[in-house]
Amino acid sequence: MLYAVLLGLFLPLVSFLGLMSASNIIGRRLTGFIACASVLISFVCFSSLLWIYTNTQMQPQTFFIYHWIPVSGIDADFTLYIDPLALLMTLIITGIGFLIHLYSIGYIEHEEDFARYFACLNFFIFAMLLLVLAGNLLLLFAGWEGVGLASYLLVGYWYHRPAAAQAATKAFVVNRIGDCGFLIALLLTFQIFGTGEITDVTQRVAQLFAIGAPLLTLMTFLYFVGAMGKSAQLPLQVWLPDAMEGPTPVSALIHAATMVTAGVYLVVRMHDVYLLTPLTLYIIAIIGAATALFAALCALAQTDLKRVLAYSTISQLGYMFLACGVGAFYAGMFHLTTHAFVKALLFLAAGNVVHMMHGSTNMDYMGGLWKIFFKTRWLFLIGAIALAGIPPLAIFFSKDLILEQVHHAGYELLFYTGLLTSILTAFYMTRAYYLTFLGKTRLEEKIIKVVEEAPSIMTGPVTALAVLSIIGGFLGYAFGAMPPLESFLHKVGIGLPGNQPSGNFVFTLETLASTVGALLAIALAYTIYSKYAQRLGAPLQVLKKAFYIDQIYDLLFVNPLKFVASLITRFIEPKMIEGSILATAHGTQKTARWLQQMQSGQIRSYVAWMAIGMALLIVYMAF
């Protein structure tokens, strides 16, 4: 069993190293094959673990690999922790990861740096697996930074494009702010508990602290700051829309399905600690709801197809945090799973369009594409309906569960925010679908003739994801029995609050409201964009620019920092830093020139120096 874990974890790393070092030797076909095969084998490993788990009633287990940092007070070991939660995440990562690897073969076909792309993608899979399997918070942090690095490398894959390079830097820098919080929280954990083992921490925390202890609240909040950066929650959401400069499969894998959910995973993984700090949970719920609404509003006015999906991702991540904030960790994980299916589907379907239109993502120049993308349009439509929350597609069940839990927990305002967001979601997905695929085409004639449907290596994985998006909701819904996902995750202790193991779908007023609202929103959006599109002006600028938050940050932080930096480059750097270095160099040179005079080549002068030296030596020894 340990071997299966290790194989599944390290095979993508081996593949990454191999592809990096042998990128010039092996051909493109083999490169794609190796990259896909390593992730597929990894998926098989974790699937077999799942089979063992469900069939043998195995308990969560810690695998000790080796002493990593044997310093007293830190004492971090390389341990892997396997429980249903980690297993669920690994299956999502490797399963969707494999489909996206396969899709990438078609998407990245014409690029020069074929091997670099797949190597980075494999490295991402490894880092993400390390993150979810880590039994130690420090090891988890290593994976956390690893996925950040992979994200940086892949967003900046087209590094010669200034926008992509800038977006990569922005993603990296904004994530550092969150990571700063994570790191402080990590140090606090070591200070308080003397260990970073997650199981130790969660077991001992209840004995050490009362509910609402300030120190613990601070620690959990700082962990959440890290999650904020990684999962693009307010106020650190600015990097995710820009990260869409990367290749679309990367957006699907990293910036929709897996990496951005790491923050949610962290909160769920530490839920025993979070339950002791109601204040932090309250903050999480508020920030989650605010982000969900904010991003949904922004998505209404985007003209770039991928940015619509990016804001939608931020919005859905807000839902997950809202669920965690009200203590419904299971609902959050359920939503994470269904969202991974649906959003990967939407991104890949959008990727078909983007790829075949040679990188154009602007919906102003699309429209009427249903004639060309006769397969992709249906796939995108399935994703759009699923995301809008129409039963019985995947998101419906998870979103409904979240809204229900929020309502039960008694947060009226947050519930209505969530409800409004779900209606907005239906609206902007309909808008995106209509602007892209329906209506009159705004393409130029000569482009229409060239563009065609994506090849089957790209539509295949998307179809698989579409199937998952349709049936994925039934992971959390079973007729009159405990849903499979809930019974699976029950061992982790994140069943529904109140210890009632019946996350089954109940037809309530909330369900009715959200479903009817979504249907109305779809009808409204369809009517507006089919009949009154001419009368609509340009999208609201304030929404399109995401409430000018980027500009505000520029004004408050970026420009002052740039000003300080320019002062330093102009005054301090040439005089102090460079000046001192140059002075050292010149001084050395001058001394050398002076000493050089002694090397005259005159033998007699050497003898004279020798004689003087000996005379001095004799004098020294005599007295």
Place this chain on the structure above:
Amino acid sequence: MDILFFIYISMAMFAVGVIGVLVKRNALIFFLSIELMLNAANLLFVAFARQWGNETGLVWVFFVLVVAAAEAAVGLALIINLFRSKQIVDVDQYNVLKG
């Protein structure tokens, strides 16, 4: 005879050798001066061996003589070759090792 006498003679010989090396520019005289210094040391060895009745000093003298002979052969060959290439015996002109 007084040991002091030999010490003075040896010191004088050595000083003459050093001054020869420092002052003379002819390579052959330069070379002779070096031999003079070696023999000043030899003289002292012999004198002290006699004074203390210890043969170790005598053995050392033979070593020095053998080495000096070998050195004379090599040194003279070097000087002849230098002279052939430069047509000069002035050591000040042999300054290609200048830094």
